[in-house]
Amino acid sequence: MHFIYRVISTAALLAAGAAASAATIHVQFDNPLFTGVAAPTYDAVTITYPGQGGGSSVTTTVAAGRFQGTASALVGIDPSVLVDNVADLYMYCYDLYEHVGGGWSADYTVNFTAETARTLDFLGAVNTVLSEGKAQVDPYAWLHPTNGLMGAAIQLGIWESKYDSGDWSLSSGAFRAIGLETQTASYLASFLAARPSAASLDGAYVMVLEAAGVQDMITGDPPGAVPEPGTLALAGLAGLALVRRRQRGAKSSVSTSACAASV
Numbered sequence: 001m002h003f004i005y006r007v008i009s010t011a012a013l014l015a016a017g018a019a020a021s022a023a024t025i026h027v028q029f030d031n032p033l034f035t036g037v038a039a040p041t042y043d044a045v046t047i048t049y050p051g052q053g054g055g056s057s058v059t060t061t062v063a064a065g066r067f068q069g070t071a072s073a074l075v076g077i078d079p080s081v082l083v084d085n086v087a088d089l090y091m092y093c094y095d096l097y098e099h100v101g102g103g104w105s106a107d108y109t110v111n112f113t114a115e116t117a118r119t120l121d122f123l124g125a126v127n128t129v130l131s132e133g134k135a136q137v138d139p140y141a142w143l144h145p146t147n148g149l150m151g152a153a154i155q156l157g158i159w160e161s162k163y164d165s166g167d168w169s170l171s172s173g174a175f176r177a178i179g180l181e182t183q184t185a186s187y188l189a190s191f192l193a194a195r196p197s198a199a200s201l202d203g204a205y206v207m208v209l210e211a212a213g214v215q216d217m218i219t220g221d222p223p224g225a226v227p228e229p230g231t232l233a234l235a236g237l238a239g240l241a242l243v244r245r246r247q248r249g250a251k252s253s254v255s256t257s258a259c260a261a262s263v
Contacts, residue, residue: 023110025209026073027089027217031102034065034148036088041065043152043184048176049163052097057174064159064177064184066143066151067091067100067217077110081207083140083220090143092155094162094208095216108209108217115208115218118161120200126154126191128198139205140220153187156180158218168192 034041042065048057071079071086079086093100094115100106123142130141145151156170156177166173170180170188180188207221 023076023112024073025071025075025077025108025110026105027069027071027108027209028105029067029069029100029102033067033100033102034063034151036068036090037066037145037151038147040181041148041151043149043181045152045156045177045179045184047096047156047159049096049159050174058096061179064152064155065148066145066155067093073107081221083143083222089219091209091217091219092151092158093215094158094218096159096163098213098215100215104214106211106214108211111208111210112221113203114210114216115203115206116162117200118165119158119218120203120206121195121198122157122161122191123206124201125195125198126157127201129190129194137199139201142201143220149181149183150187152181152184153191156184157188157191168195 042063131137163175209217
């Protein structure tokens with residue numbers, strides 16, 4: 001009986017440690033979403049992408065661009081993990097099956113391995129182009145477009161990288177887009193032209209923010225700013241009661257009634 005109790009207790013502690021080790025972050029999206037870049041701050045485009053669960057493809061008009069928000073309530077993650085600062089969290093949509101709007105907020109779980117290899121290939125090309133003339137490639141150049149249409153081109157490339165597996169063309173394949181502004185198309189063409197010879201971005205520089213009922217986001221991650229999973233688990237065991245109190249008090253104000261990222 002003592003042995004069984006010990007096994008159950010150990011299993012419970014390990015499960016608690018695993019739960020506590022998950023890095024989480026609260027995001028308050030700016031209103032409007034596309035702040036911090038020169039106007040026009042986004043590009044209204046019509047996209048077609050695969051239906052969820054293998055269903056029929058979906059065609060809709062969206063606002064493509066880089067999102068901005070404020071981060072708070074960081075658990076299991078150091079503020080230094082944010083490339084700029086907690087008041088300037090830059091990110092792109094990494095999920096076309098949910099919605100997000102200006103002023104929305106969400107509690108996200110941080111996933112450090114959710115990005116695809118194709119996304120890393122594309123972001124490596126973006127960084128190579130935007131770092132031209134510099135001594136070294138900036139791994140976070142993709143988060144700092146100089147204007148909204150450049151941000152739109154990066155967003156479209158990210159969607160192409162995730163929802164297609166073909167020839168990197170927006171005119172064919174599983175993901176397609178039409179109605180791009182001329183400058184958006186020009187930026188994207190330069191990024192895609194650099195892709196074959198550019199080095200892929202190291203996945204250590206990227207993290208994905210995941211949540212139910214709101215779009216997942218992809219953003220930057222300075223390596224070394226997050227404790228190792230084992231360390232997080234130990235810390236989680238020590239502070240389990242505190243984490244539980246925080247979890248009980250944390251409620252997301254996400255609403256799925258509208259999508260301000262659509263136009």
